[in-house]
Amino acid sequence: MKEHDKVRELLTLSAAGTLDSSEQQMVERHLAECAECARELEGWNALAGGLRRLPTPRPSAALVERTRTLMVKHLAAEAERRWDLGLLVFAVLFAWTLTLAGWPIARLLTSGAAAWLDMSFRQAWLGYAAYTAVGWVSAGVAAVILGLRHRTSRRMA
Amino acid sequence: MMWEVPVGLENEAARLRRGDPAAFEALLERYQNRLYRYLLRMVREPATAEDLFQQTWLRVAEKIRSYNPQRSFEAWLFSVARNLAIDHLRRYKPESLDEPLATGETRADQLVGAGPTALEGVIVRERSSRLAATLGELPVIYREVLSLRFEEEMKLEEIAEVLGTPLSTVKTRLRRSLEQLRRRLEARGSASEWQV
Numbered sequence: 001m002k003e004h005d006k007v008r009e010l011l012t013l014s015a016a017g018t019l020d021s022s023e024q025q026m027v028e029r030h031l032a033e034c035a036e037c038a039r040e041l042e043g044w045n046a047l048a049g050g051l052r053r054l055p056t057p058r059p060s061a062a063l064v065e066r067t068r069t070l071m072v073k074h075l076a077a078e079a080e081r082r083w084d085l086g087l088l089v090f091a092v093l094f095a096w097t098l099t100l101a102g103w104p105i106a107r108l109l110t111s112g113a114a115a116w117l118d119m120s121f122r123q124a125w126l127g128y129a130a131y132t133a134v135g136w137v138s139a140g141v142a143a144v145i146l147g148l149r150h151r152t153s154r155r156m157a
Numbered sequence: 158m159m160w161e162v163p164v165g166l167e168n169e170a171a172r173l174r175r176g177d178p179a180a181f182e183a184l185l186e187r188y189q190n191r192l193y194r195y196l197l198r199m200v201r202e203p204a205t206a207e208d209l210f211q212q213t214w215l216r217v218a219e220k221i222r223s224y225n226p227q228r229s230f231e232a233w234l235f236s237v238a239r240n241l242a243i244d245h246l247r248r249y250k251p252e253s254l255d256e257p258l259a260t261g262e263t264r265a266d267q268l269v270g271a272g273p274t275a276l277e278g279v280i281v282r283e284r285s286s287r288l289a290a291t292l293g294e295l296p297v298i299y300r301e302v303l304s305l306r307f308e309e310e311m312k313l314e315e316i317a318e319v320l321g322t323p324l325s326t327v328k329t330r331l332r333r334s335l336e337q338l339r340r341r342l343e344a345r346g347s348a349s350e351w352q353v
Binding site for chain 1: 176177178181182185189190191193194197203207210211214215218284285288289292303306307308310312313328331332335336338339342
């Protein structure tokens with residue numbers, strides 16, 4: 001392809017300011033010798049200038065305000081959802097901690113009393129079951145509280 | 158591709174990831190005009206552009222955790238808006254993505270009685286109005302690339318990221334869109350206005 005034809009193809013992108021430096025140099029070299037291409041580029045530059053100067057349609061103040069309100073509500077709901085999720089995770093971890101560590105700790109702390117009450121290892125399952133129940137009831141209560149809270153907030157929204 | 162992200166913008170995007178409403182305020186303030194203009198160029202109807210404007214910000218809030226801070230927030234924001242606009246165009250105008258809109262009338266009556274300076278202003282506005290109308294007649298793939306380059310002043314790499322297409326495709330579309338715009342202006346007899 002002749003340089004003239006090649007440059008001709010690059011003129012639109014030159015007007016758009018998107019040529020790399022080597023292409024731009026080639027265009028400029030050619031323009032210094034070719035009045036036809038120089039005129040052509042002036043036309044593209046004028047069109048590009050017109051596009052850059054097009055009036056900017058702006059969103060109405062009411063739209064911006066509506067969007068702001070919508071987003072603030074959405075972000076608040078999202079923050080609450082994250083807090084609720086954190087609370088739920090905490091409750092579950094708390095329940096499992098009680099389940100796994102409760103009985104050994106109780107045995108350790110109340111070894112004297114356990115001996116006085118004549119609690120043998122055979123009765124361990126009772127204590128273990130009791131602590132498990134406490135843990136899971138706690139988690140259940142937390143879940144109910146969260147559910148009620150969520151329902152109230154949705155009703156108010 | 159990685160971008161140099163302005164520090165303020167990086168902070169705002171990071172703060173929005175943490176759910177900070179003030180960060181959203183700052184981003185809305187910064188991008189409201191540009192985003193609305195881009196959506197209006199895409200869908201051409203103010204009511205639809207307004208709806209998509211709200212949807213875009215909601216989608217940004219929902220998806221902000223998937224945004225990679227190493228990338229350009231601007232390109233990400235515009236790609237979110239673009240996806241919503243394209244979905245809308247496919248859903249509601251499946252047969253007419255490339256269909257031209259009716260062009261606006263001239264406002265010749267405004268020329269009457271205008272002084273020299275005011276007259277120049279009116280002529281400039283008329284030319285811009287005709288150019289905007291002709292731009293609106295182009296297929297959406299050409300309208301968007303022209304808007305992103307000349308109005309949003311995005312680099313080719315950023316445009317490629319917004320469109321999700323290779324750089325070579327962006328260059329081809331940019332060239333063809335300018336050529337088609339010029340041809341349409343010539344067909345209207347308006348091309349001479351853009352000649353020096």
